[in-house]
Amino acid sequence: MLPDSQDWxxxxxxxxxxxxxTILLLCIGTPVAWWxxxxxxxxxxxxxxxxxxxxxxxxxxxxxxxxxxxxxxxxVGYLTQHLGLGLLPFSFTGLVVGSTLYSxxxxxxxxxxxxxxxxNRSLEVAATLRASPxxxxxxVIVPLARxxxxxxxxxxxxxxxxxFGVVLMIGGNIPNKTxxxxxxxxxxxEAMEYAQAHWLAGGxxxxxxxxxxxxxxxxxxxxxx
Amino acid sequence: xxxxMISLRVKHAFAGFSLDVDLSLPGKGVTVLFGHSGSGKTxxxxxxxxxxxxxxxxxxxxxxxxxxxxxxxxxxxWQRSIGYVFQEASLFPHLNVRRNLxxxxxxxxxxGTLDDLFRVAEQLGINHLLDRAPDKLSGGERQRVAIARAxxxxxxxxxxxxxxxxxxxxxxxEILPYLEQLHDRLEVPMLYVTHQIEEAAHLGDHLVLLDxxxxxxxxxxxxxxxxxxxxLARDQEGSVVIxxxxxxxxxxxxxxxxxxPGGTIYVPQRDFAIGKSVRVRILARDVSxxxxxxxxSSIQNRFACTVxxxxxxxxxxxxxxxLRVGEVPLTARITHLSANQLGLAVGQQVWAxxxxxxxxx
Numbered sequence: 001m002l003p004d005s006q007d008w009x010x011x012x013x014x015x016x017x018x019x020x021x022t023i024l025l026l027c028i029g030t031p032v033a034w035w036x037x038x039x040x041x042x043x044x045x046x047x048x049x050x051x052x053x054x055x056x057x058x059x060x061x062x063x064x065x066x067x068x069x070x071x072x073x074x075x076v077g078y079l080t081q082h083l084g085l086g087l088l089p090f091s092f093t094g095l096v097v098g099s100t101l102y103s104x105x106x107x108x109x110x111x112x113x114x115x116x117x118x119x120n121r122s123l124e125v126a127a128t129l130r131a132s133p134x135x136x137x138x139x140v141i142v143p144l145a146r147x148x149x150x151x152x153x154x155x156x157x158x159x160x161x162x163x164f165g166v167v168l169m170i171g172g173n174i175p176n177k178t179x180x181x182x183x184x185x186x187x188x189x190e191a192m193e194y195a196q197a198h199w200l201a202g203g204x205x206x207x208x209x210x211x212x213x214x215x216x217x218x219x220x221x222x223x224x225x
Numbered sequence: 226x227x228x229x230m231i232s233l234r235v236k237h238a239f240a241g242f243s244l245d246v247d248l249s250l251p252g253k254g255v256t257v258l259f260g261h262s263g264s265g266k267t268x269x270x271x272x273x274x275x276x277x278x279x280x281x282x283x284x285x286x287x288x289x290x291x292x293x294x295x296x297x298x299x300x301x302x303w304q305r306s307i308g309y310v311f312q313e314a315s316l317f318p319h320l321n322v323r324r325n326l327x328x329x330x331x332x333x334x335x336x337g338t339l340d341d342l343f344r345v346a347e348q349l350g351i352n353h354l355l356d357r358a359p360d361k362l363s364g365g366e367r368q369r370v371a372i373a374r375a376x377x378x379x380x381x382x383x384x385x386x387x388x389x390x391x392x393x394x395x396x397x398x399e400i401l402p403y404l405e406q407l408h409d410r411l412e413v414p415m416l417y418v419t420h421q422i423e424e425a426a427h428l429g430d431h432l433v434l435l436d437x438x439x440x441x442x443x444x445x446x447x448x449x450x451x452x453x454x455x456x457l458a459r460d461q462e463g464s465v466v467i468x469x470x471x472x473x474x475x476x477x478x479x480x481x482x483x484x485x486p487g488g489t490i491y492v493p494q495r496d497f498a499i500g501k502s503v504r505v506r507i508l509a510r511d512v513s514x515x516x517x518x519x520x521x522s523s524i525q526n527r528f529a530c531t532v533x534x535x536x537x538x539x540x541x542x543x544x545x546x547x548l549r550v551g552e553v554p555l556t557a558r559i560t561h562l563s564a565n566q567l568g569l570a571v572g573q574q575v576w577a578x579x580x581x582x583x584x585x586x
Contacts, residue, residue, distance in 0.1 A: 125317070128302055128329075
């Protein structure tokens with residue numbers, strides 16, 4: 001049995017989510033990585049740990065607390081309601097928030113490594129050549145950290161595509177709205193629709209393989225760090 | 226631009242080291258900051274650049290105050306009109322030579338133009354490398370690009386932190402002529418950090434000796450080198466420099482005559498234009514003393530002079546004799562025994578015999 005429209009909708013939604021999250025992660029993750037790479041603050045280990053938490057926590061734990069925070073009685077929930085945004089759980093925006101937090105370490109760590117590898121000297125040189133810190137960020141750091149940012153973007157994207165636990169906890173399983181590929185595979189298996197599950201699951205396998213091939217081709221060092 | 230003084234008053238303490246200097250340096254020519262590692266010379270330079278924020282400082286170039294801790298002024302590095310050449314290769318790896326050169330130039334309001342870029346590249350012998358990536362350059366080439374890149378921002382002060390120290394002898398010889406050229410041609414003052422006395426003798430006009438974060442001496446290079454109370458003179462390599470001009474060529478005996486205020490120095494013939502300024506370096510151990518000038522000798526460079534000063538050297542057998550050839554200082558390193566046998570005394574008229582002269586330019 002071929003994939004039906006609900007399956008295609010899940011594929012489309014998954015890609016849309018992953019793209020949105022990747023862009024957000026590059027915008028948020030790069031400054032975070034920059035700060036972690038450069039700071040001498042004693043709080044650095046604390047923030048490093050916070051960013052790395054999703055690596056070790058079961059996704060359901062993160063999803064559970066996000067659900068409470070963003071729910072009608074949670075502080076974030078109050079805020080979004082006050083701002084007229086409504087409630088985030090069981091919406092696409094909620095998925096974006098959850099996935100961004102969950103995939104954060106996959107972007108921050110390679111970017112942070114890349115920025116640390118640039119070292120102080122290039123920044124000092126830029127300053128002696130009249131480049132302001134902001135200018136230096138765009139003209140020296142971003143180009144030199146580009147391989148790390150590319151790695152981070154690819155890892156962030158694919159990780160978002162493959163996520164299941166957080167999504168299920170805060171997004172539920174609403175067709176065309178929050179139903180992603182990973183959840184849809186689960187649905188098909190539950191309903192004994194193995195053929196349809198195969199289409200989606202096999203597609204994921206091929207996708208993951210291609211992503212890694214691209215990553216290793218572009219940047220063979222990236223995953224060794 | 227009229228001459229502006231460079232004021233460097235810096236107090237800075239960190240991990241077992243304290244720096245306390247108060248320098249007022251001439252706003253033209255090359256000032257060499259000389260000292261051993263750990264003397265604080267690089268820290269002084271980094272404070273001048275604003276790369277290090279001194280705890281207490283007054284740093285100014287003429288009317289431009291770059292740091293004044295009393296008034297809470299600190300101008301960040303990127304707003305100071307400086308050019309800085311680092312010890313090791315510091316080119317941006319993601320930019321080719323041309324873009325490296327243009328990086329600072331296009332960020333400076335009064336910066337160079339494209340014509341300047343080609344002219345400076347030509348002067349430093351790198352115009353054939355413009356499209357190369359930095360990792361395709363030799364160490365010497367990279368350092369020349371770094372120097373050109375600093376010059377193209379048209380700084381009011383050039384700062385060089387041991388720019389030759391990462392290079393081998395051959396590469397040093399490759400760059401020194403360019404630095405000499407700069408010295409001759411450039412109107413902007415330069416602070417040059419080194420621990421190689423040869424480099425200092427080559428390039429310096431003014432010499433600052435630093436030791437453990439304190440200034441030991443600061444003054445015109447020739448004068449400081451000739452001061453017998455400084456460890457620099459007591460060392461085996463103790464020397465003086467004399468600035469001279471090419472006076473004549475003797476084609477019969479293949480000699481070039483160099484005129485200086487105290488007389489004429491003969492060196493093996495060189496292809497120099499008459500009137501060219503040259504600098505020679507004379508090691509104290511290559512100078513001997515005779516009581517009269519008329520005894521036959523194979524040594525051509527002999528000068529009548531006055532004993533100005535006698536001081537101990539760094540080993541027990543030898544002493545240093547400070548001489549004046551007219552007004553020009555010369556140091557001889559001889560044994561105490563000889564000094565005693567010659568009966569040397571301050572004010573005495575003697576002859577200095579110079580066995581070897583190193584031509585620096």
